[in-house]
Amino acid sequence: MATNSTSVKAAAGIARAGHKAYSRKWSFLVVFVLVLFISTSAAAALDILPDSQPKKVATEEPKALAATPVLAATEPELPTKIEIPTIGLAQDVSNPTSTDVQLLDNALLTGPVRYPTSSKLGVSGNVIIFGHSSYLPIVHNQAFKAFDGIQKLKKGDRIEVTGDSHVFVYAVDTVEKENTAEDAIPLNVEGSTLTLATCDSFGEKSDRFVVTATLVETDAL
Secondary structure, three states: OHHHHHHHHHHHHHHHHHHHHHHHHHHHHHHHHHHHHHHHHHHHHOOOOOOOOOOOOOOOOOOOOOOOOOOOOOOOEOOOEEEEHHHOEEEEOEOOOOOOHHHHHHHHOOOOEEOOOOOOEOOOEEEEEEEOOOOOOOOOOHHHHOOOOHHHOOOOOEEEEEOOOEEEEEEEEEEEEEEOOOOOOOOOOOOEEEEEEEOOOOOOOOEEEEEEEEEEEEEEO
């Protein structure tokens, strides 16, 4: 009898333990499902869930920004006006066709003069423009002051030369004091260059200021 009683108690204990384990399993599953649901809802609200399908990677190359073309003249042009904002210079330019010294000197009496055999605007070469300068307090003919102040120009200063249908913009490279007896201005150079020079006369040997500049921009009128 004692043995049977002990066996019954043992069986009852095993049954109770099994029932507790079974109850705990379902409690664990309920808690797990609840935690999973809450976590998934929070992730969806924060938009951090992985996409069901991978996003497509762009295969097209990004479009490059179109560069603004520099407008070039279709034909060489003669200079008609020169302006230098930094020194307040604005002068009309004449274009004699003869290299006769007397004719060129007469042209200088009206303002700056392009040397006839120098380059034209819009093509490679050296556009050479001469002009008088004077620092006398009283000058009756203002053409004698046409190029006053060009010796004050600095590297990078802007010079605008107007042609028949375009404005040619140059940036100053050098400013020098030269002697006409020793320093010649070259007619043939690489690229598009502008040279400004002060002079007393095309026929006299004297010191003068010479400014060289490089073409940086061409705009249609």
